Amino acid sequence: MTSLKQALKTHFGFNNFRSKLQEDVIKAVLRGDRDVFVCMPTGAGKSLCYQLPAMLSEGITLVISPLIALIQDQVDHMKELNIPACSINSKLGVGERRLILADLGSSSPKLKLLYITPEMVASPSFQPCLTDLCSRSLLSYLAVDEAHCVSQWGHDFRPDYLKLGELRARLPGVPCLALTATAPKNVQEDIVKSLRLNSPLSFVTPVFRSNLHYDVIFRDLLPNPYVHLHAFIKKALAMENNSKGQGCGIVYCRTREGCETVAYQLTKLGVSAKPYHAGLKAGDRTEAQNDWMQGKVLVIVATISFGMGVDKANVRFVAHWNLAKSLASYYQESGRAGRDGLPSSCRTYYSPKDKEQINFLIRQEVARRQEKRGSAKESDKSAITDFEAMVLFCEQESCRHASISKFFGDKTPNCAGACDFCQQRAQRSLRLPAGPLRRGKKGYGFERYDEDEGGSGEDDSAKRKKEFSELFKKQMKLRKGFDGQSGDFAPPDPDCPLREADSQKIPRLTVKTREHCLSRLQEALQGQQGAGGAFNGDGLLSAVDIEYEIFKKSKSSNLYKAAVLKQILEMKAAPSSEGENTREDKKSREVEMKLEDEPSSSSFTYPAELQGFTSASELYSIKRKRVGAGLRGSSNPYVTARELLKTDAAPDKQTESGGFIGDGLRDPTKGGRAVSKKQQKLAEAAKSSRSIFQYFQKKQPEETKCEEEEERDDSRAADSQENGLQRRSPSSPAPSDTQETKTEVIVITEDEEEKTMTVVQESSRQDAIILTEKTQPEQEANPKELELDRESPPPAKRSRPAGGSRRVTFNPTVQHEVVQPHSKAVKPVTLKEAAEVVVRYLDPLYTQGKFATKELFKSFARYLSHLLAENVGKDQVKAEAKRLIKTYFSKVQRCEDEADWALLKAPHSRKSTD
């Protein structure tokens, strides 16, 4: 055994190097004559490339690593191996710090590895120590882990990494080693330049990992995505035959709320899962991670804050519930699967809605950076192009491994069926019957003739040619058949509404898929057209036409699906037949739709300015487009309770002509189309009530933003409390002890000014008076507060055309107040009473702390504002609530949140699981 291998065994317990490359890198580092750059896939054993040399050299190796948590894991691991390693960081106790500094100051320090963040290494407090070590030539190596963080082209740029260039310059005699798993060519070059590496030796391995199977699923086309995910997990963990399963997995979600929902759904379906995100208490997060590490929990459902430095070998799958923000990030995150080299699965649940939202956030972030900097940079584009590469990875019909390799500048690898595209292709070709064309080297159809050596000249030759030509045609026909006209094609039912339903023009596109797409198109069309269009049959006809057009134009199954989804999005974004049709309107609504369409978000995660109530006097001046598409198809949803009651007969008219029955559902006996199952279930479930206060557990709006922003939340939250009335937490004390209560309503005027109106209500009097009015020009808003909004879904405010009308925001503390207008005709109901009535009707649409859709919440909020405006009695409240639900049923034909939809299907299960 060589001395190097001996050292490997002695210090790390490994018999061999993980790869030849690992060994080569270590040897190069040990030579110490050149800087070294290493780009090796996740789990390839990069850490050993500096850890082993550190053990074999005099002095101390300084390791720069981006996260304290990551450092802690490494230090703990080293300590387990009895390797003297430690870290200096802000979390260190005074005593510990003193001990470390004492060792570093000694003539022969015992420490071999000193881990430190880029911030700490640049801090003035560390400089004397660094200078001292340097002057005594006690620094053996400088290792920069996760070196891609230095590059502005990279997906995880950390400005503090840029300071490492200066550090490097200060340590001219110390060999530097830069390591990363994810660096395309431009990032590699940037690393070398920024870290001022001295003509480094580069060890770059292809990114291809043959043990990882990649696939992409169009989430929006799944009847129940959670069930689909559950099936995937069961398969990946081999749970079918073994209830305990093997290994574990990660599901990445973009938002905290997504994590909670997915973890909840998986647990409900029988897979132990825990959420992990920055919104959890530190203790809960650690517990979730430990439970997962120890195998007590099979699945961790996390934001991207989870995983860096987590060294778990048996991760059998990584699923992305939402699109990753770049292909490089995706490669890194999905690469946490299969570190043990065993087959593992990486799946993305793709949704065009995610695409729209993330695209918006990325561009917003880029614009913000440029604004801050005052100029644009070429590297700004990389965030956008990297994301586009991610989208292409999902949408393109090609080998997934090839897409990744191309992105990183590698050659196309031999995927060998390790992705959905290549697997399907392989399966198709396997289904070709064994025949002369498939017989290996000689398989061109000539074998049997070749064997017939005693052939007889010209005649034979002509005969052969003819036979070959026939055979060739036959085989081509067969191939064609297996590309699309396969015998597996399930024919359509006789009553199938699709045009050319039995056409097999698009390979692998089933009638079932087409029918599903048709129904989604119908839903979208109904949503667009309003109740009239939904039931008169036109919706069906047009949807059939639209579907057929898409079918005709599409060349592949994926392109067909993508086109259908695009069409649905466009239809949702388009103005209703009754609505205004200006371009601005469309734009405004597009953004609103994006907000509504967030699959995993609750109503409470709306930007503050969309969350709620306005005073009655403001209601009449608000155009529909300003506050959302709550009552789609209605040109003016803001009618008073009284007006609503007056027009209550309208749907009953429809009963006669179109088949509505009293509860807003359609009567199948009256000639109309049967009520949908969903509508029936909703109606059935509308029976129980719950405490109103649950509906006001308003979450902070920042919950929808990208996780990478979360580290900065605390300070922002403080800022926002100081600044924004609309951000006041519902749990903040209500102004109740005094004689009067104040309610502040923020109104955005046409010239984009915020007006804060304080409604004061004296407890002795039951009337409300507007007491103060202060304006707050938007440009004066605290920049930090604006920043807070940065990663939230696009607020309507930004999309509104200039010179538009008013936006209204809502102060949640209103819940505890009784604000009554002047009329004394009937005994007015309190807000709480009114809400209880509404809740009774909305209850089935509420689950897991949120409403089924934002739209519904907006309707609810709007309804409560009516009550504030109107002096109505309990009966009228009931009638109006009923009407609201009726409107909802008839105008909103979809329920985007599959989780809630699943619960609606089984209304009673919610009670037990709440």
Ligand SMILES: Nc1ncnc2c1ncn2[C@@H]1O[C@H](COP(=O)(O)OP(=O)(O)OP(=O)(O)O)[C@@H](O)[C@H]1O
């Ligand atoms: N020669 C070896 N033999 C066996 N196991 C090894 C060897 N070298 C490293 N390992 C193990 O491989 C795993 C991955 O190593 P390491 O964490 O260094 O990977 P990495 O390339 O740094 O990954 P990442 O990019 O995720 O940080 C660790 O558990 C490590 O102990």
